[in-house]
Amino acid sequence: EGVGPQEYTLIKMKLRKPYPSNLKSFSDKPVYLVAATLRPETMYGQTNCWVHPDINYIAYTLSNGDVYISTERAARNMAYQDFFKEEGKIPIALKLTGKDILGLSLEAPLTFNKVIYTLPMLTIKDNKGTGIVTSVPSDSPDDYAALTDLKKKQPLREKYGITDEMVMPYNPIPILEIPDFGNLSAVFLYDTLKIQSQNDTAKLLEAKEMVYLKGFYDGVLLVGPHEGKKIQDVKKLIQKQLINEGKAVIYYE
Ligand code: A2H
Numbered sequence: 001e002g003v004g005p006q007e008y009t010l011i012k013m014k015l016r017k018p019y020p021s022n023l024k025s026f027s028d029k030p031v032y033l034v035a036a037t038l039r040p041e042t043m044y045g046q047t048n049c050w051v052h053p054d055i056n057y058i059a060y061t062l063s064n065g066d067v068y069i070s071t072e073r074a075a076r077n078m079a080y081q082d083f084f085k086e087e088g089k090i091p092i093a094l095k096l097t098g099k100d101i102l103g104l105s106l107e108a109p110l111t112f113n114k115v116i117y118t119l120p121m122l123t124i125k126d127n128k129g130t131g132i133v134t135s136v137p138s139d140s141p142d143d144y145a146a147l148t149d150l151k152k153k154q155p156l157r158e159k160y161g162i163t164d165e166m167v168m169p170y171n172p173i174p175i176l177e178i179p180d181f182g183n184l185s186a187v188f189l190y191d192t193l194k195i196q197s198q199n200d201t202a203k204l205l206e207a208k209e210m211v212y213l214k215g216f217y218d219g220v221l222l223v224g225p226h227e228g229k230k231i232q233d234v235k236k237l238i239q240k241q242l243i244n245e246g247k248a249v250i251y252y253e
Contacts, residue, residue, distance in 0.1 A: 137187070226238065
């Protein structure tokens with residue numbers, strides 16, 4: 001870990017109506033699962049949202065009336081970043097576990113998929129970000145490995161009540177080109193390093209390191225208004241655009 005706080009972009013993934021019965025009490029309010037990312041420029045390629053089935057989450061109300069869902073730890077950090085009416089005080093509305101929010105139908109910014117679902121990822125840490133992760137399997141080896149696990153393993157889908165429609169139609173989308181790795185870098189590295197599952201920690205770490213720096217310095221966007229531009233030149237622009245449109249917020253920890 002570096003010195004000083006890390007800045008994340010929180011991507012607001014909007015719960016679609018009708019809300020499920022355990023979230024019905026919010027039916028007059030916009031509810032968002034919020035995912036911490038370092039890669040806002042990859043949001044064109046979102047295919048699903050990850051939650052950990054056994055982590056605890058909370059739903060809480062922001063000063064603007066929005067409802068967010070994340071870990072309590074993330075909300076505690078937000079309490080000192082002007083998210084709530086009263087500084088330091090989290091307006092908790094509901095306690096949840098990951099299992100309670102699996103299979104939700106969401107709308108996420110920029111992605112080509114109109115609807116995406118919350119799916120289980122067993123390697124999510126409860127002490128980083130919001131405990132909710134947005135999935136970009138074209139460019140994140142962790143995301144591609146976890147999505148491939150769900151596609152390959154019917155019992156895994158069944159265990160968590162995930163239907164085939166929530167998983168099978170979703171494939172990595174080519175959104176950026178990295179020299180030598182092609183336009184689906186995570187898939188290329190998964191195959192090249194012969195990664196077996198989301199628990200293949202050492203190889204996934206290697207893949208992540210390979211893709212991150214090279215993607216930042218040599219990656220070129222293939223889609224959207226900044227098509228053809230280098231990632232390092234558009235990362236901040238895309239982050240700003242998302243924030244201006246109310247689809248993301250900045251969060252530090
Ligand atoms: B990244 P860092 Cl395309 N547990 O977003 C596990 N992973 C988490 C997490 C948690 N609690 N919170 C955030 N993350 C993931 C996009 C992405 C990410 C791409 C490529 C690489 C990548 C789409 N998923 O991360 O330890 C989130 O996934 C590579 C590390 O602060 C977030 O950015 O560096 C990143 O890890 C933050 O991890």
